Amino acid sequence: MSNIIEGMESFFGRGAFESKVFADETCCFIGAFGNVGVVKTDEGLILFDIALRLFGPRVFQEVRKFSDKPIKYIVYSHGHFDHCLGYAPFIKEIKEKGWEMPQVIAHENCVRRFEKYRMLSKHQLWTYQQQFASVGVTMTDTESIMGALEPTIIIKGNESYNFSLSGYNFEIHHDKGETDDSIWMYFKEKKVLFTGDLMVSSYPNIGSPFRVQRYGKDWAIAMDKMMKKNAEFLLPGHGFLFKGKNDVQDVLSITAEALNFVHDEVVKRLNQGKWFEQIYNEMLDIYPDKFKNHEFLQPKYGDYRFAITDVYRLYHGWYDSGNPTDLFPAKSSEVAKELLKIGSIEKYLAKAKMLYEEGKFQLALHVIDIVIKGSTTASNSLLDAYNLKVKLLKRKVEEEEGSFIAVNILKTSMNQLKTNIKELKQELK
Numbered sequence: 001m002s003n004i005i006e007g008m009e010s011f012f013g014r015g016a017f018e019s020k021v022f023a024d025e026t027c028c029f030i031g032a033f034g035n036v037g038v039v040k041t042d043e044g045l046i047l048f049d050i051a052l053r054l055f056g057p058r059v060f061q062e063v064r065k066f067s068d069k070p071i072k073y074i075v076y077s078h079g080h081f082d083h084c085l086g087y088a089p090f091i092k093e094i095k096e097k098g099w100e101m102p103q104v105i106a107h108e109n110c111v112r113r114f115e116k117y118r119m120l121s122k123h124q125l126w127t128y129q130q131q132f133a134s135v136g137v138t139m140t141d142t143e144s145i146m147g148a149l150e151p152t153i154i155i156k157g158n159e160s161y162n163f164s165l166s167g168y169n170f171e172i173h174h175d176k177g178e179t180d181d182s183i184w185m186y187f188k189e190k191k192v193l194f195t196g197d198l199m200v201s202s203y204p205n206i207g208s209p210f211r212v213q214r215y216g217k218d219w220a221i222a223m224d225k226m227m228k229k230n231a232e233f234l235l236p237g238h239g240f241l242f243k244g245k246n247d248v249q250d251v252l253s254i255t256a257e258a259l260n261f262v263h264d265e266v267v268k269r270l271n272q273g274k275w276f277e278q279i280y281n282e283m284l285d286i287y288p289d290k291f292k293n294h295e296f297l298q299p300k301y302g303d304y305r306f307a308i309t310d311v312y313r314l315y316h317g318w319y320d321s322g323n324p325t326d327l328f329p330a331k332s333s334e335v336a337k338e339l340l341k342i343g344s345i346e347k348y349l350a351k352a353k354m355l356y357e358e359g360k361f362q363l364a365l366h367v368i369d370i371v372i373k374g375s376t377t378a379s380n381s382l383l384d385a386y387n388l389k390v391k392l393l394k395r396k397v398e399e400e401e402g403s404f405i406a407v408n409i410l411k412t413s414m415n416q417l418k419t420n421i422k423e424l425k426q427e428l429k
C-alpha cells in the first residue's frame with residue numbers, strides 16, 4: 001500500500017476508496033481524497049469533480065465500472081488540486097474513442113485560481129509538502145495544474161446556471177465558503193446535493209493555516225440555500241455520503257450554526273474594541289459543547305481555532321496585538337539572544353523541561369524556542385533543546401491535536417528538527 005493511501009485511511013478512518021451507487025442507480029459516489037460524484041443519463045455522464053492527479057486512474061476505473069457512457073459534463077466544485085486534476089485517463093479515453101470533449105463547468109474565480117497556481121506553482125508545492133506531509137506530494141502534483149482542463153462554461157459572479165441532460169435537470173449555484181470559486185450542484189429529479197468542500201463531514205475547513213481568506217458568513221448562507229432544497233442525498237467534498245432528509249438537513253443546519261457562531265461572536269468582539277489575543281481566548285472559553293461534541297463537527301481537518309483567525313482576518317489587518325512593539329519587530333533570534341544573556345541557556349532548558357513534565361507543552365515550546373533561536377554556537381544544550389522540542393511536538397500530536405493539517409505541520413517540524421539533530425551531532429563530534 002502506498003504512503004498516500006495509508007495517509008488517506010488515517011484521515012478518513014476507512015479505506016481510501018469507496019464506491020457506492022445510489023439514487024435509483026442514477027448516481028455513483030466515489031470516495032477518494034476529494035470525492036467524485038457521477039450522474040448517469042441516457043446521453044452520457046456528468047462528473048462532479050475528478051479527484052487529484054494520483055487518484056485519476058483509480059477514479060477512472062470506478063467510473064467505468066459504473067457506466068461505459070461518454071462524459072458530457074465535468075463540474076469543478078472549486079479549483080483545489082484534490083478536485084480537478086485527475087483528468088489524464090479521461091482525456092486519453094476521449095481521444096482514443098474520438099468522443100467530443102466534455103463541457104467543463106466552473107466559476108470565473110476558478111479560472112483566476114488556476115492562473116494564480118501557475119504563477120505560484122513552486123510555492124504551492126512548498127506549502128503542500130507541509131500541509132500534506134503524511135501523504136507525500138510531488139512536483140507532478142503541482143505541475144499537473146499546467147494541463148488542467150480549462151472551463152468551457154464559466155459561471156460569473158452570483159449567477160446560477162441550469163442545464164438538462166436526457167430529461168434530467170441540474171442547477172449550479174455559486175456561494176463563497178472554503179473558497180471564492182465554490183459551486184454546488186443540485187440534481188432535481190433525484191434530490192441529490194453535490195456540495196464540494198462547502199461540506200466535508202467534519203469541522204469546516206475555514207482558516208487553514210497556509211491558505212488565503214475564507215468566508216464563514218457566506219458559507220452559512222450556502223448551507224441555508226441547500227437546506228431549502230430538502231434533498232434526500234448529500235455528497236460532500238470529503239467524507240461519507242449523507243442519506244435521508246433528516247441527516248442531510250442535520251449536517252447542513254449544524255454546520256451553518258457553527259459557522260454563524262464563530263463569525264458573529266468574533267464580530268461582536270471586534271465591535272467591543274478587542275485585540276486578537278483577547279478575542280481568541282474568549283472564543284475558546286465560550287465554544288459550546290454542542291459543537292465541540294457534535295459528530296459532524298469534529299476537528300479532523302479544519303479546526304475551530306483556525307476559524308477564529310479567519311473571521312478576524314476578514315475584517316482586520318495584520319496589526320493584531322495592539323502592542324506597538326510588534327509594529328516593526330526586531331529579529332526573534334536577536335530577542336532570544338538578549339534573553340539568554342540574562343538567564344543562561346541552562347536555566348531556560350531546565351524551565352522548559354519542568355513545563356514539559358507538568359504537561360504544559362505549549363508553554364514549554366515558547367521557552368525552548370528562546371534556547372533554539374538564541375543559540376549562536378553548537379552546544380550540548382542546543383542538542384538537548386532540539387530533542388526536547390521533538391518530544392514536545394510528538395506529545396502534542398499524540399495527545400492534543402486532531403486536525404490533519406495541524407498534525408502535518410507539527411510532524412514536518414519534527415522531521416526538520418531530526419535533521420538538525422543529526423547535523424549538530426556531527427558538529428559536536
Ligand SMILES: [Zn+2]
Pocket residue numbers: 034080082083197237238
Ligand atoms: Zn478538498
